[in-house]
Amino acid sequence: MLTAIVLIDTDAARIPEVAAAIAEIPGVTEVYSVTGEVDLIALVRVREHDDLADVIADKASKIEGVIRTQTYIAFRTYSRHDLDQAFALGLED
16 A cells, blocks of 8 residues: 655635545545645555556646645555554454
């Protein structure tokens, strides 16, 4: 599984619509509106590198209101939260 963090600059008047459209793309697991240098951050999780091009270049970057994207591909996950959830699947408290 590949994880990419995508920083997205948008037309400020279209942030909610752009975020909603990106969130609907298969492979996008989360979209956040944020403060700072960019307007949105999306997390993309796919099986193949070619799928990244499909999600980011072919779909997300072509949504009306998207000005620019910048993509970071994750090498490793260090989050304890993700590991705890993976081992807790199917268990009831």
